[in-house]
Structures are given as structure tokens and as C-alpha cells.
Amino acid sequence: MKKVFQRPESLTEARNHYCPGCSHGIIHRLLAECMDEMNIREKTIGICPVGCSVLAYDYFNCDMLEAAHGRAPAIATAIKRLLPDRYLFTYQGDGDLASIGMAEIVHASARGEKITVIFVNNTLYGMTGGQMAPTTLLGQVTTTSPYGRKVENEGYPMKMAELLSSNEGSAYICRTAVNNPANINRTKRAIKKALQVQEKGLGFSMVEILSACPTNWGLSPVEALKWMENNMIPYYPLGEFKVKED
Amino acid sequence: MDRVLMKGNEALAEGAILAGCRGFFGYPITPSSEIAEYMARKMPKIGGVFVQAESELAAINMVYGGAATGARVMTASSGPGLSLKQEGISFIAEAELPCLIVNISRGGPGLGGIQPAQSDYFQATRGGGHGDYHTIVLAPSGSQEMMDFAIEAFELADKYRIPVMIMAEGTLGNLMEPIVMREPVLNKVDKPWAISGCQGRKPNIINTLHLGSEELENRNLHLANKYKLIQAQEKRAESYLVEDAELVVVAFGIMARIVKKAVVEARKRGIKAGLVRPITLWPFPDEDLRQAAEHARLFLSVEISMGQMIQDIQLALAGRVPVEFYGRIGFTPNPEEILQEIIRLAAREGL
Numbered sequence: 001m002k003k004v005f006q007r008p009e010s011l012t013e014a015r016n017h018y019c020p021g022c023s024h025g026i027i028h029r030l031l032a033e034c035m036d037e038m039n040i041r042e043k044t045i046g047i048c049p050v051g052c053s054v055l056a057y058d059y060f061n062c063d064m065l066e067a068a069h070g071r072a073p074a075i076a077t078a079i080k081r082l083l084p085d086r087y088l089f090t091y092q093g094d095g096d097l098a099s100i101g102m103a104e105i106v107h108a109s110a111r112g113e114k115i116t117v118i119f120v121n122n123t124l125y126g127m128t129g130g131q132m133a134p135t136t137l138l139g140q141v142t143t144t145s146p147y148g149r150k151v152e153n154e155g156y157p158m159k160m161a162e163l164l165s166s167n168e169g170s171a172y173i174c175r176t177a178v179n180n181p182a183n184i185n186r187t188k189r190a191i192k193k194a195l196q197v198q199e200k201g202l203g204f205s206m207v208e209i210l211s212a213c214p215t216n217w218g219l220s221p222v223e224a225l226k227w228m229e230n231n232m233i234p235y236y237p238l239g240e241f242k243v244k245e246d
Numbered sequence: 247m248d249r250v251l252m253k254g255n256e257a258l259a260e261g262a263i264l265a266g267c268r269g270f271f272g273y274p275i276t277p278s279s280e281i282a283e284y285m286a287r288k289m290p291k292i293g294g295v296f297v298q299a300e301s302e303l304a305a306i307n308m309v310y311g312g313a314a315t316g317a318r319v320m321t322a323s324s325g326p327g328l329s330l331k332q333e334g335i336s337f338i339a340e341a342e343l344p345c346l347i348v349n350i351s352r353g354g355p356g357l358g359g360i361q362p363a364q365s366d367y368f369q370a371t372r373g374g375g376h377g378d379y380h381t382i383v384l385a386p387s388g389s390q391e392m393m394d395f396a397i398e399a400f401e402l403a404d405k406y407r408i409p410v411m412i413m414a415e416g417t418l419g420n421l422m423e424p425i426v427m428r429e430p431v432l433n434k435v436d437k438p439w440a441i442s443g444c445q446g447r448k449p450n451i452i453n454t455l456h457l458g459s460e461e462l463e464n465r466n467l468h469l470a471n472k473y474k475l476i477q478a479q480e481k482r483a484e485s486y487l488v489e490d491a492e493l494v495v496v497a498f499g500i501m502a503r504i505v506k507k508a509v510v511e512a513r514k515r516g517i518k519a520g521l522v523r524p525i526t527l528w529p530f531p532d533e534d535l536r537q538a539a540e541h542a543r544l545f546l547s548v549e550i551s552m553g554q555m556i557q558d559i560q561l562a563l564a565g566r567v568p569v570e571f572y573g574r575i576g577f578t579p580n581p582e583e584i585l586q587e588i589i590r591l592a593a594r595e596g597l
Contacts, residue, residue, distance in 0.1 A: 042445040057451045063441035066453040074304035075311030081295040082315045107300035
């Protein structure tokens with residue numbers, strides 16, 4: 001019998017801890033498939049964040065380092081500079097990247113560090129129980145915005161792809177979503193493109209991926225995908241924001 | 247042997263390069279900036295990496311990443327910067343990554359001033375960040391030791407897989423003295439734990455998260471055992487005229503050189519004074535102090551702070567000999583005022 005579908009070699013056999021309907025599993029798989037297809041697993045070093053994906057070092061079948069909250073781009077910078085022929089990715093959530101790690105991500109992008117950032121935007125802090133993040137939408141209820149995020153109190157949700165695309169050092173910036181098969185395929189193409197941009201040494205690359213958090217949104221997995229489509233995508237438009245040609 | 251005139255900060259930087267340091271990640275701060283400037287000039291010429299980080303936090307995390315590859319890497323800063331680096335130092339200590347962290351120290355608290363000081367002693371010797379950990383802390387007292395200790399720091403760091411700190415007062419960073427250049431360190435340490443891509447082996451993971459109770463305790467026990475081993479093997483001190491000393495002065499770094507002069511002058515006046523200079527601030531050389539205490543009636547801790555090392559002296563002596571304190575901050579005590587303090591205490595004790 002011919003095997004037509006299997007676990008990518010770049011994922012370990014560990015059972016992941018993610019909630020039902022969480023997008024991390026899909027995104028892990030897409031990244032791992034890209035690593036397999038580019039045959040770079042043994043030359044890849046991943047940096048995982050503090051957040052729900054803190055345990056990603058158990059799931060990716062390559063050298064991994066677990067960073068302090070928000071600091072992954074600084075860590076990846078040093079590793080890439082010392083080992084320039086390796087592939088570096090950071091895997092970061094929105095609290096990690098857009099709040100406590102804002103300085104590190106902006107400067108890694110400004111310096112044009114040849115790393116690939118997988119930015120998982122699910123509009124809140126998942127692991128700590130659903131607190132407000134810089135990406136929480138206006139009106140969205142979280143445990144620390146219990147009356148809904150208000151402009152007067154919390155200001156506006158941050159658009160990281162747009163922000164980082166203004167840096168000259170950014171070579172590829174794209175925002176995708178994993179709410180349906182078409183968008184999942186687009187996400188994979190974007191991740192591969194980002195890794196290829198890194199391979200060519202063009203500069204900094206990031207794929208911001210709109211993701212579902214049914215647990216903390218208080219929705220079923222199917223409702224969560226609908227919520228993403230109806231609320232997140234209108235505010236966070238999908239597409240390529242920066243493509244530096246070689 | 248030919249000697250060259252070098253500023254302490256540059257001697258330290260050159261010592262690090264001789265030790266094989268090929269990554270420097272820093273953020274400017276007085277009085278440590280010459281180290282970064284020296285590395286910015288040198289690193290590109292020797293195939294090394296220099297990155298001026300966006301913050302002290304980023305700088306120490308670059309050290310975290312750099313050390314994880316197995317390369318010899320370092321950073322340098324001063325008080326306010328070291329405070330910011332503590333998060334990263336805690337992670338590096340837990341991940342057991344060898345590296346060099348330099349504190350060219352100045353006065354605090356807060357922004358404090360840029361005068362030389364030793365008031366980061368607690369921060370340096372107690373770990374400094376969150377969790378149960380230590381760094382080895384070396385305290386040089388001249389330009390030659392700035393170079394020699396930089397080399398020694400990398401050797402110790404690799405031997406024990408531990409971050410090593412050099413704490414030197416701003417005076418030492420800026421002091422120019424003739425020094426003997428050392429030979430480059432050529433032996434390479436095998437680091438099978440390093441992350442460099444998993445070609446031909448299983449993936450390596452560098453991680454500081456331990457969610458299970460047993461796993462967390464085992465990690466802490468492992469680190470505690472390592473610290474006990476370092477305490478057993480690496481305590482260093484210089485003792486001067488202590489064999490018959492009735493009054494033992496304890497001072498480290500530049501302060502020890504100044505105290506030495508006061509001790510010589512006190513001897514000329516018939517006061518049996520001696521000096522112990524801790525070279526490792528952690529592990530603290532308590533046995534050297536106990537040996538010096540044999541004939542001692544009184545100890546005196548002289549520090550450029552409001553009194554921090556005195557606590558380690560008291561712990562070492564465990565009440566056997568009383569310990570007095572003399573310290574200033576903003577100023578460095580001079581030989582004459584230390585001599586006067588020795589004379590005052592000797593007269594009071596009838597020594």
C-alpha cells in the first residue's frame with residue numbers, strides 16, 4: 001500500500017498539548033512541511049517563545065532553544081550572525097512579539113537580520129488564561145478588558161505586519177490566516193517564501209498568521225473560525241506587505 | 247618581556263579575544279563603553295561578530311543565543327545595565343551556558359553616578375536575578391589582571407558551564423598600566439550540547455522550563471551540586487602580611503591595592519596589620535579569612551560602598567572576630583584615610 005499522508009520528518013512524534021481547535025498544530029505542521037520540502041531540517045535552529053507554544057521545542061525535530069518572553073529575535077540574531085549558513089526561525093505569539101518583545105522584533109527587522117519570524121496572532125495571551133494583548137480587537141472582551149477593549153483605555157490594536165513592513169531591513173512581510181483550506185495553503189506558501197528569502201540573504205522575513213483560540217474566545221472550534229473571518233480579517237487585512245526582490 | 251601600555255577596559259577586551267571570544271553583544275554605558283568600542287574595531291578583522299544591541303535586555307539575550315552555539319561570547323556593561331541584564335543572566339545560568347559578563351562598576355542606586363564603586367557586590371555575588379543560581383565573580387585589581395582574568399573567565403565558564411562575571415571598578419577600566427601580552431588560547435572545548443543544526447545527530451534542546459515538581463527540584467539540585475563543587479575548587483584570595491596580623495583588612499579590586507599601601511604604613515608604625523584580597527567574590531574565599539584570623543583581634547572591611555562584602559566576612563568568621571567597616575561612595579578611600587582608620591582602631595583595641 002502506498003503511504004499518501006504522513007507526519008513531516010521535521011515534527012517529532014510527541015503528542016502536542018494544544019487545545020481542540022487551536023491553530024498552533026496546523027502552523028507547526030506547515031512550517032515542518034516547508035522544512036522537509038526545502039531539505040533544511042538539519043540546518044535549522046528554532047527559537048520558541050513564552051506562551052502557549054513554549055513547548056514547541058518538544059514538537060519540532062530540529063535544534064531548538066527556548067527564549068525568555070519576547071527575546072527570541074535577539075537570540076536568533078546572535079545565532080544567525082555566528083552561524084550564517086543555518087536557517088533560523090522564531091515562533092512567537094502576539095503578547096510575546098507585539099508587547100514585551102516589541103523592541104527586539106522592531107530592531108531585528110530594522111537591522112535586516114536574516115531570520116524568519118512565524119508570528120501567531122490570536123488577539124490575546126493564551127497560556128496565562130486569555131488576557132488582553134496589543135492585538136486584542138476593539139470591543140473584544142478578555143479577562144483584563146472585561147468590559148471590552150476601549151480606545152480611551154487601551155488604545156488601538158497593533159498591526160505588526162504593516163509596522164514592520166516600513167523598515168528597510170524587512171525583505172518579506174506577509175499576513176495570512178488559517179481559517180479555511182485556501183488560506184492554509186496560502187500560509188504555507190508564505191512560510192516557504194519567507195524561508196527562501198532568508199536563504200537568499202535578502203533580509204528579515206515574517207509571516208503573521210491570524211489564528212484561532214476557541215478556549216479563550218469562549219467559542220467552539222467552528223465558531224472560532226467564523227469569528228476570525230468576521231472580526232479579525234476585516235481589521236487585519238491579509239496579503240503581502242513587503243516583498244524585496246533579489 | 248616586552249610590555250605594552252593598555253587601558254584596563256582594552257586589556258580586558260584583548261584578553262577576551264586571546265581567549266577566543268568571537269562574539270560581543272553590548273549596549274553603551276559609562277564607564278564600560280571602551281570595551282564595546284574596542285570590540286567594534288577588532289571583531290570584523292578577526293572573523294568575529296560585534297552587534298550593538300537595541301537594549302541591555304537584547305544584548306544579554308544575544309549572549310544567550312551566542313553561547314548556545316558553543317562560541318565564546320561576552321557582553322560588558324555597568325550598574326544600571328547589569329540590572330536590566332539580570333533576566334537573561336538567570337536564563338543563561340539555568341541553561342548552563344558558558345559566557346563572560348563584565349561589570350565595569352559605578353555608583354548607584356538608580357542612575358547613581360559614574361564614579362567607581364563596589365556597590366553591585368550583592369547583585370553580583372547573590373546571583374542577581376530570579377531563582378537559585380550563582381555566577382563565578384572575579385575581581386581584578388590592575389590592567390594585567392583585566393587581561394588575565396578575561397582569559398581565565400572563559401576557561402572557568404567552559405569548565406563548569408556557567409556564566410562568569412568580571413567585576414572591576416570604573417577606575418580599573420580607565421587606568422592605563424604596562425602589561426605583558428598573553429598567548430592566544432588554542433585548545434578548543436568540545437560542546438556536544440550546543441545548538442548548531444542537528445546534522446548527523448539527534449536535535450539538541452536548550453531550555454529552562456521545568457513544569458514538573460520533581461524535574462524542577464532535580465534541576466535545582468543539579469545546579470546546587472555544581473555550585474558546591476565550584477566552592478570546593480575555585481576560591482581564590484591574595485593574603486599579605488597576615489601570618490602575625492592582629493588587624494586584618496579585607497578589600498578587593500582597586501581598593502585592595504590602596505589598602506596595601508595603608509597596611510605597609512601601619513606596619514612602619516608598629517601596628518600588626520595585614521590584608522586579605524578576595525579574588526573570587528563568589529565563591530567567597532572564607533577559608534583564607536579564617537586562616538588570617540588566627541592571631542587577629544579585629545577585622546576591617548574597606549569597600550567603595552555602604553557595606554556589602556562585610557556580610558560575607560562576618561559569615562566566614564562566624565563571630566570569632568569582630569568586623570568593622572569603613573567605606574565611602576562617590577569617593578574612593580585614599581591610603582591616608584585608611585591608615586588613620588587603622589590607627590584609630592588599633593589604639594581603641596590596644597594593638
